Amino acid sequence: MRLTSSHDDIAANIKTLETYLHGNDAEARELAVGLLERGTYFIVAELNGAMRFYPSSFVGFQENSAKKHLKNAGSGVRATTGALEKTMRALPFASAKLNALYLEYARSVGIENPKEKPPYAKARRFWLTPGNSLNLSLSDFPNAANDHPYFPEGNAAARLHHHLDRRRKATEASRHAFIHEHGHLYCQVCSFDFEKTYGTTGIDYIEFHHTVPPAETTDSYKPKAEEYVLVCANCHRMLERHRPWLTLPEVKQVLG
Known part of the structure; x- marks a missing residue:
């Protein structure tokens, strides 16, 4: 698979992941949640006032999908990290505060007990996208936009x-x-x-x-x-x- 080379590539994959997280495809949702739970490197984007986290192993490939990702599972972790370093023009960094926000986000998508540290590394690392540099809005994700689990009033x-x-x-x-x-x-x-x-x-x-x-x-x-x-x-x-x-x-x- 081709590697991500632009902010547009990243934004397209984020839209795909949001569709999986809030859609009706159980297998795709399971894949997205699993990547979020096991990931070490994350793109961090602000959406609707909250920080959201997207695993580099998915975001780092162009036009990625659940089907494509399963076909290429286990390959290209270092390659995607390198591609995102070039695209973001920055190295990923460890941050206790961002890790705390990650844990809250993980719980919000259904991971009951997210680990303080990733499975195979000492700490998670993040690329922070300040403001709305990826040109994303909640209207891009109709399923997420209409999902109000904390409002029983409707x-x-x-x-x-x-x-x-x-x-x-x-x-x-x-x-x-x-x-x-x-x-x-x-x-x-x-x-x-x-x-x-x-x-x-x-x-x-x-x-x-x-x-x-x-x-x-x-x-x-x-x-x-x-x-x-x-x-x-x-x-x-x-x-x-x-x-x-x-x-x-x-x-x-x-x-x-």
Whole structure:
């Protein structure tokens, strides 16, 4: 198989993997989850505010698929790593923080007990794609976009909730109030600081968790700045798994 040589090649394979992870083909999903669980080298891409991880052994081949990958299983691991080094113009690096994010992502796709270290190496290594350099969006993955496992209220409530999260007037007011009080942005749950970890890429980046349950809102509802909690992507997902919905005073206790 030909090796990846462009960001477009990587993006195409990421779309394929997302289709496998969220589609109805059980065998393809099993392959994708297995690669994620056993992998050592990963492309890290931000999608919809969360970090997602894609194994180099799949992403490193052009126009890869489950059928092609099974046919070429066990070959080209070093070759794909070399190809991605050239394409990304960077060496993969080990990172405790990215490894922690990997573990959360692995759990989110159904790996119950992901290992702290990969099976055949001392540490996982990552290529970080800052911002949206691969030109990916959630609309590229319709199955993933319509999958809201943490919203028993249904997809309509989930869409409303994310719509509320994007109401810029209230969220920007919340952002400015937080900076005025604390001097910089960080997660109110785990204290994760995007700027400290990612440098200039992370400046002013944060997510907003709306503390009013979707079931209690309507399309005409106008959220207030004080209803938001500033959080990192992982804590945001964890907060939204809680039922009943957490109130503002309870948020800081969620990891206790």
